[in-house]
Amino acid sequence: MSSTWFTVGQLADIPRLGAKVVHWQGTPIAIFRTQTDEVFALEDHCPHKQGPLSQGIVHDRKVTCPLHGWVIALDKGTAMAPDEGCTPGYSVRVTDGVIEIEMKHLDALPPTATA
Amino acid sequence: MIRPRLIVIGNGMAGMRTVEELLKLKPDLYDITVFGDEPYTNYNRIMLSPVLAKEQTIPDIILNDENWYAEHGITLHKGVRVERIERKKCEVITRDGQAHPYDRVLIATGSRAFIPPLPGADLPGVVGFRSIADVDTMLAVCREGGHAVVIGGGLLGLEAAAGLVSHGMNVTVLHRNGNVMDRQLDGVAGRILEKTLEDRGISIRLNAHTASLHGTGRVESVRLKDGTELQADLVVMAAGIRPNIDVALNSRIYCENGIVVDDTLQTYDPKIYAVGECVQHRKECYGLVAPLFEQAKVCANHLALYGIAKYTGSMTSTKLKVTGVDVFSAGEIQAKPYHEEMVLADAARGVYKKVILNNNMIEGAVMVGDTMDGAWYFQLMRDKTDVTALRDHLLFGQAHVGNSGHGAKARVASLPDSAEICGCNGVCKGDVVKAIKEHKLFTLDEVRARTKASASCGSCTGLVEDLLASTLGGDYSAAPSVKPMCGCTDATHDEVRTGIIRHELKTIRTVFDQFSWKTEDGCAKCRPALNYYLLCAWPDTYQDDAQSRFINERVHANIQKDGTYSVIPRIWGGVTSPSELKAMAEVAERYAIPTVKFTGGQRLDLLGVKKEQLPHVWRDLSAAGFVSGHGYGKALRTVKTCVGKEWCRFGTQDSTALGIRLEKLTWGSWMPHKFKIAVSGCPRNCAEATVKDLGVVCVDSGFELHVGGNAGIKVRVTDFLCKVATEDEVVEYTQAFIQMYREEAHYLDRTAPWIERVGLPYIQRRLIEDSAGRKALAARFIHSQQFSQTDPWTERAEGKDAHEFAEPLVLA
Ligand code: SRM
Ligand SMILES: Cc1cc2nc3c(=O)[nH]c(=O)nc-3n(C[C@H](O)[C@H](O)[C@H](O)COP(=O)(O)OP(=O)(O)OC[C@H]3O[C@@H](n4cnc5c(N)ncnc54)[C@H](O)[C@@H]3O)c2cc1C
Ligand code: SF4
Ligand code: FES
Numbered sequence: 002m003s004s005t006w007f008t009v010g011q012l013a014d015i016p017r018l019g020a021k022v023v024h025w026q027g028t029p030i031a032i033f034r035t036q037t038d039e040v041f042a043l044e045d046h047c048p049h050k051q052g053p054l055s056q057g058i059v060h061d062r063k064v065t066c067p068l069h070g071w072v073i074a075l076d077k078g079t080a081m082a083p084d085e086g087c088t089p090g091y092s093v094r095v096t097d098g099v100i101e102i103e104m105k106h107l108d109a110l111p112p113t114a115t116a
Numbered sequence: 117m118i119r120p121r122l123i124v125i126g127n128g129m130a131g132m133r134t135v136e137e138l139l140k141l142k143p144d145l146y147d148i149t150v151f152g153d154e155p156y157t158n159y160n161r162i163m164l165s166p167v168l169a170k171e172q173t174i175p176d177i178i179l180n181d182e183n184w185y186a187e188h189g190i191t192l193h194k195g196v197r198v199e200r201i202e203r204k205k206c207e208v209i210t211r212d213g214q215a216h217p218y219d220r221v222l223i224a225t226g227s228r229a230f231i232p233p234l235p236g237a238d239l240p241g242v243v244g245f246r247s248i249a250d251v252d253t254m255l256a257v258c259r260e261g262g263h264a265v266v267i268g269g270g271l272l273g274l275e276a277a278a279g280l281v282s283h284g285m286n287v288t289v290l291h292r293n294g295n296v297m298d299r300q301l302d303g304v305a306g307r308i309l310e311k312t313l314e315d316r317g318i319s320i321r322l323n324a325h326t327a328s329l330h331g332t333g334r335v336e337s338v339r340l341k342d343g344t345e346l347q348a349d350l351v352v353m354a355a356g357i358r359p360n361i362d363v364a365l366n367s368r369i370y371c372e373n374g375i376v377v378d379d380t381l382q383t384y385d386p387k388i389y390a391v392g393e394c395v396q397h398r399k400e401c402y403g404l405v406a407p408l409f410e411q412a413k414v415c416a417n418h419l420a421l422y423g424i425a426k427y428t429g430s431m432t433s434t435k436l437k438v439t440g441v442d443v444f445s446a447g448e449i450q451a452k453p454y455h456e457e458m459v460l461a462d463a464a465r466g467v468y469k470k471v472i473l474n475n476n477m478i479e480g481a482v483m484v485g486d487t488m489d490g491a492w493y494f495q496l497m498r499d500k501t502d503v504t505a506l507r508d509h510l511l512f513g514q515a516h517v518g519n520s521g522h523g524a525k526a527r528v529a530s531l532p533d534s535a536e537i538c539g540c541n542g543v544c545k546g547d548v549v550k551a552i553k554e555h556k557l558f559t560l561d562e563v564r565a566r567t568k569a570s571a572s573c574g575s576c577t578g579l580v581e582d583l584l585a586s587t588l589g590g591d592y593s594a595a596p597s598v599k600p601m602c603g604c605t606d607a608t609h610d611e612v613r614t615g616i617i618r619h620e621l622k623t624i625r626t627v628f629d630q631f632s633w634k635t636e637d638g639c640a641k642c643r644p645a646l647n648y649y650l651l652c653a654w655p656d657t658y659q660d661d662a663q664s665r666f667i668n669e670r671v672h673a674n675i676q677k678d679g680t681y682s683v684i685p686r687i688w689g690g691v692t693s694p695s696e697l698k699a700m701a702e703v704a705e706r707y708a709i710p711t712v713k714f715t716g717g718q719r720l721d722l723l724g725v726k727k728e729q730l731p732h733v734w735r736d737l738s739a740a741g742f743v744s745g746h747g748y749g750k751a752l753r754t755v756k757t758c759v760g761k762e763w764c765r766f767g768t769q770d771s772t773a774l775g776i777r778l779e780k781l782t783w784g785s786w787m788p789h790k791f792k793i794a795v796s797g798c799p800r801n802c803a804e805a806t807v808k809d810l811g812v813v814c815v816d817s818g819f820e821l822h823v824g825g826n827a828g829i830k831v832r833v834t835d836f837l838c839k840v841a842t843e844d845e846v847v848e849y850t851q852a853f854i855q856m857y858r859e860e861a862h863y864l865d866r867t868a869p870w871i872e873r874v875g876l877p878y879i880q881r882r883l884i885e886d887s888a889g890r891k892a893l894a895a896r897f898i899h900s901q902q903f904s905q906t907d908p909w910t911e912r913a914e915g916k917d918a919h920e921f922a923e924p925l926v927l928a
Pocket of ligand 2: 127162226360
């Protein structure tokens with residue numbers, strides 16, 4: 002299985018406790034920046050009703066979905082109790098202020114299936 | 117249609133209350149079956165005491181009759197006991213071996229009287245005090261001159277004793293400890309109560325330990341450890357209750373003292389919920405209805421699949437239901453070293469009141485003989501109110517504090533039925549009592565909803581609670597107390613608001629530090645609130661924190677379920693023109709906006725706009741003279757007007773122009789929640805001014821101002837504030853009222869709940885009686901408006917926050 006690291010922009014493009022969206026093969030991916038400059042990437046769909054997590058409020062390593070207030074852990078993509086569900090995540094790294102995201106090519110399979 | 121099956125085990129107070137709450141939310145969601153091992157429909161167990169005392173009859177205390185079950189399509193199996201749940205097969209098994217399949221189960225099996233393992237405890241004539249059957253057994257034995265022994269001098273024991281004595285029985289209460297009701301009363305209070313009960317012919321033996329019961333064929337006597345022998349035709353065991361957990365245990369559901377549930381009332385099996393006395397929640401088992409009803413509400417919310425309510429435990433208070441004997445107790449009963457105690461004892465009148473304070477907050481109250489103020493103390497205690505200002509009068513009661521509005525001599529129980537309880541809504545004592553009885557009301561909210569008593573200014577709340585207590589005899593639940601802002605802090609909204617001013621906190625981070633926030637960045641509840649509080653406190657210098665705003669306010673448009681946005685331009689006072697309409701039409705066509713809709717607020721909504729299109733749409737709208745309508749904000753929404761005297765044959769003033777003037781003054785202002793205004797040209801009130809946060813109703817001689825209306829989730833008609841003569845006064849009052857709401861309400865409180873909390877008289881005092889204060893409020897509003905009346909759409913069309921609206925990058 003091969004993978005590619007894509008550059009998605011500068012860390013400074015995203016406000017602290019904010020997010021930006023990139024698309025990969027039609028799938029929106031939300032890239033979050035925490036207060037301490039950690040960066041996480043999740044598919045931009047809430048496990049509840051597909052709400053755009055990128056538009057939520059970020060706090061600690063979590064995001065609160067804008068539609069009905071589920072709270073999703075940024076590092077694992079899992080919903081916090083009492084809710085249940087999970088959103089696929091992607092690996093990201095920041096080098097010299099540049100954010101990169103890893104996309105796996107499991108040949109014919111879409112990226113969400115590998116996460 | 118096949119519906120999921122809900123099986124309820126236990127046809128008692130908590131179980132049926134949960135079903136009632138569920139039917140309110142989702143009447144058709146489940147196919148409901150109820151099993152109850154008593155041969156009756158659901159009844160009010162609390163009222164068994166008055167039934168025993170022959171003050172009420174069985175039909176009086178039935179809560180839901182057969183028709184009710186039939187009407188709601190509920191299958192009721194009376195007199196059928198459930199043995200266990202086959203959890204793997206999802207079947208409930210009854211004692212006669214029948215299997216009933218389920219999708220969800222609610223266990224509400226209550227508790228039973230604890231029968232101490234004494235020799236002879238199984239003799240006929242020995243009963244608990246729990247059910248209609250127990251009362252029937254007691255009544256069958258009752259006769260003038262007969263002998264009864266009650267084991268246990270707690271609440272139930274004393275109520276049983278009082279009931280039996282009223283039939284002419286000789287009753288002895290045996291109590292293990294040094295004073296009766298020792299879990300609720302201190303020694304002094306216990307002594308007064310003992311004396312009152314002895315005056316009624318009940319003999320009480322303290323520190324009495326039962327050794328055995330004797331009799332041939334049925335009970336005849338009770339022997340104590342000290343050798344005393346007491347004659348007994350009837351022995352009532354009131355030595356405590358035990359949760360009924362056998363069904364749960366047989367089904368291998370995790371139990372400790374009770375069935376263990378989480379904050380959603382779910383057991384360890386996610387298909388099985390439990391409520392009532394059979395459950396153990398956060399280590400507590402409850403034995404009063406108020407907490408059980410709170411549980412019922414939360415459980416129903418989850419059964420209805422809303423999944424948003426949480427039960428976090430209850431604070432309880434106790435009243436003894438023996439006619440003519442007043443006892444109230446809540447919280448701590450003995451002062452600890454760090455407590456301060458205030459006591460009023462009037463042995464001659466048989467009155468004793470003790471209030472326990474910690475740091476000027478009430479942590480406990482014990483009252484005998486005069487319990488009028490029990491509800492008031494309980495409220496102060498739950499709200500953690502600082503009582504420094506009330507101290508001098510605290511023990512003399514609410515009437516002395518000048519807050520009840522009904523004079524010191526009001527003794528609610530002795531008031532005639534025609535006495536007015538609620539001045540705002542003209543509700544008399546008789547109306548309230550009748551509603552409580554006829555509609556089986558248990559809570560303050562229910563009485564408010566039915567009768568409107570206490571639904572407006574709230575100053576009669578204490579009286580209504582006392583009426584509930586005296587009519588119902590038992591407990592009742594009131595609104596939850598003041599809580600911390602959210603899980604990130606112990607500080608309340610008020611503490612934070614005052615702290616921001618007092619310590620001159622200017623950023624969210626300094627608030628976190630000052631109040632030792634438990635999370636790094638707060639959460640989606642507290643951050644928007646803090647951002648607003650800071651903005652309101654420092655309008656000229658505070659740097660708005662976009663990341664602490666809910667998405668709608670962050671991007672100045674409403675997010676829709678598909679992730680697109682809606683755009684509602686301001687239509688001043690609901691008046692538009694052909695050129696404005698043309699401009700809107702062109703924008704809608706140019707950007708292929710899928711839906712154009714008239715809103716409920718007299719304006720047009722463009723729905724389905726993509727985020728990256730927003731600045732372009734705004735640029736074009738702004739070129740045509742439109743500004744944001746703030747349909748997305750905790751801010752001024754619409755000012756709804758009617759045509760008024762310009763056109764209407766009934767119009768008394770120019771309501772349209774006045775509405776536009778008010779909207780021009782108030783738009784752009786951030787508030788604790790959304791704020792809606794309306795101006796009607798005459799009392800026919802076509803602009804529906806009396807369900808707005810602020811409503812103006814024009815009359816010939818001037819303008820009536822109404823506040824605190826709400827037409828949303830819970831409809832509330834406005835309170836009449838005052839009448840003024842000129843438009844300028846309308847403006848000043850509007851500005852002052854808005855500013856007071858901005859400065860004092862909790863974030864996400866609309867004006868309606870805010871006014872219910874602080875009371876209309878308070879608002880009137882500040883706005884009407886204190887004219888200097890009113891002018892100062894208005895001036896602060898005008899000052900802050902300088903900084904908020906920049907159109908956010910134009911700014912963003914010109915490039916502000918461009919990162920929000922950028923086309924997403926496509927990776928390839
Ligand atoms: C568009 C509109 C419905 C319509 O098609 O007519 C509307 C749409 C929404 N309303 Fe409303 N309300 C609209 C008029 C009303 C009215 C009628 C009125 O204002 O005369 C009411 C009852 C009056 C009142 O507020 O007392 C109303 C009571 C609510 C409530 C309940 C508020 C309450 O305090 O009980 C909510 C929920 C909330 O705010 O938390 C709500 C929330 C919403 C939200 C914001 C739900 C949400 O969070 O996404 C909807 C946004 C849809 C959107 O993106 O446009 N909407 N909403 C109306 C916009 C009016 C406008 O021109 O700005
Ligand atoms: C005399 C008396 C006075 C009271 N006074 C007050 C008061 O003043 N204030 C107050 O707040 N509270 C008072 N209480 C307490 C109050 O009545 C209870 O808290 C309340 O009834 C508990 O509700 P529940 O639904 O949990 O249990 P219950 O109302 O007891 O209902 C449980 C039902 O389940 C049935 N059941 C049990 N096991 C099974 C099974 N396996 N199969 C089928 N059915 C089963 C039981 O027979 C019962 O009908 C009083 C109680 C009594 C007895
Ligand atoms: S009533 Fe209001 S909140 Fe509910 S669906 Fe309609 S617009 Fe949305
Ligand atoms: S879609 Fe995210 S909470 Fe509902």
